[in-house]
Amino acid sequence: MxxxxxxxxxxxxxxEAVQLLGSNEGAKLLAGGHSLLPMMKLRVASPPTLVDxxxxxxxxxxxxxxxGVRIGALTTxxxxxxxxxxxxxxxxxxxxxxxxxxxxxxxxGTIGGNVSHADPQSDLPTVLTALGATINAxxxxxxxxIAAADxxxxxxxxxxxxxxxxxxxxxxxVASGAGTAxxxxxxxxxxxxxxxxxxxxxxxxGTCSSATVVVGGVESTPTRASSVEAALAGSATxxxxxxxxxxxVSGDFGGDPVGDVFASNEYRxxxxxxxxRRALEAAVARAG
Amino acid sequence: MSVPVEVTxxxxxxxxxxxxxQLLVHFIRENAGLTGTKVGCDTSQCGTCTVxxxxxxxxxxxxxxxxxxxxxxxxxxxxxxxVDLHPLQEAFWxxxxxxxxxxxxxxxxxxxxxxxxxxxxxxxxxxxxxxGNICRCTGYQNIVSAVEExxxxxxxx
Numbered sequence: 267m268x269x270x271x272x273x274x275x276x277x278x279x280x281x282e283a284v285q286l287l288g289s290n291e292g293a294k295l296l297a298g299g300h301s302l303l304p305m306m307k308l309r310v311a312s313p314p315t316l317v318d319x320x321x322x323x324x325x326x327x328x329x330x331x332x333x334g335v336r337i338g339a340l341t342t343x344x345x346x347x348x349x350x351x352x353x354x355x356x357x358x359x360x361x362x363x364x365x366x367x368x369x370x371x372x373x374x375g376t377i378g379g380n381v382s383h384a385d386p387q388s389d390l391p392t393v394l395t396a397l398g399a400t401i402n403a404x405x406x407x408x409x410x411x412i413a414a415a416d417x418x419x420x421x422x423x424x425x426x427x428x429x430x431x432x433x434x435x436x437x438x439x440v441a442s443g444a445g446t447a448x449x450x451x452x453x454x455x456x457x458x459x460x461x462x463x464x465x466x467x468x469x470x471x472g473t474c475s476s477a478t479v480v481v482g483g484v485e486s487t488p489t490r491a492s493s494v495e496a497a498l499a500g501s502a503t504x505x506x507x508x509x510x511x512x513x514x515v516s517g518d519f520g521g522d523p524v525g526d527v528f529a530s531n532e533y534r535x536x537x538x539x540x541x542x543r544r545a546l547e548a549a550v551a552r553a554g
Numbered sequence: 555m556s557v558p559v560e561v562t563x564x565x566x567x568x569x570x571x572x573x574x575x576q577l578l579v580h581f582i583r584e585n586a587g588l589t590g591t592k593v594g595c596d597t598s599q600c601g602t603c604t605v606x607x608x609x610x611x612x613x614x615x616x617x618x619x620x621x622x623x624x625x626x627x628x629x630x631x632x633x634x635x636x637v638d639l640h641p642l643q644e645a646f647w648x649x650x651x652x653x654x655x656x657x658x659x660x661x662x663x664x665x666x667x668x669x670x671x672x673x674x675x676x677x678x679x680x681x682x683x684x685x686g687n688i689c690r691c692t693g694y695q696n697i698v699s700a701v702e703e704x705x706x707x708x709x710x711x
Contacts, residue, residue: 267596274557274574274620303616304598320621368686369667371598373610374617455599
């Protein structure tokens, strides 16, 4: 399968990429290409121009940022999964990155491309929303930052303007003692998450003092499971408490539903309760 | 519309004029004439097109040749010296780690990366590392056994 014809530019800097986006209507950015190229081969996307940012060194790598990390847009899933800094400060992000696709995909796919693609069945949007991450972008008017919760605006849609370049993702450090987990129901061929669940849980004297729970794969954007969070607040964590809290997730789905021939939306909703429970169990077991 | 590219494959530089939309796997097969690398699903799921790109495995059906221009690629033909078999090739032979053989080049390239990072993998770790490589003959047991044997032959256990 071939993409339709396009003009190719390799940008040497973010400034050049912004300029090329501005001067080529309909141009798309190419990083690792593991979201965009499959779409182009299927002719779901046929951009007339590609601006390849994959060789801009400034956009690569993980660095400390306050108590969290700043991850350059071109950092691959394999690099995130293997980063000691990410493992220490935001272990759930390393866990999710280690489950994206397969080893060859993780070597090429980037965090910037992944979140820009805004696929509801992708892993990182769910986790970044749960962690309260910030997406950093540069455009003709300068830099701006967008909260992950506001970044994903619809099915394969994000809050970036056409001439903005996603440059990095800032991830706050997880609170000391909090337990985190990401679990997913992998599609057996593509390894996309049919349902993914991220949990961040803090305990105090055997009860849950706070929890953040986000579900992916059920709606067109990550679903904040506030009913589950409310059920957990002040709750015990033993017995059936976590399963009962997880089952409240059905009350959190009211947005744009996602479903396909592999898994209907009804099935995804049913599985969401299961995967939220598993995420909560793992997060509670890891909480200090 | 064509643009100049140069890709080093198995240590030899191949240059050409290609359409920007050409996929790396087609450059490898058609421009360089190295047909060990296969096109299977063409959707980055099956792994038959797996090659090393600048030292790390990639699915060459999901990379444009223009993206890889200036890079170094190793294919199944370059894994060994062309005379002696690589221990993985030897082990796939010994253990009958193939049936029709179509997935084998990709399986071996993915296994080579595994053994570079983890010289003594468990069977479970081998299966996990080959998650992105599909054998439609379903000959997985012998593939895992072959990788295990190669690990031993290469000094792991």
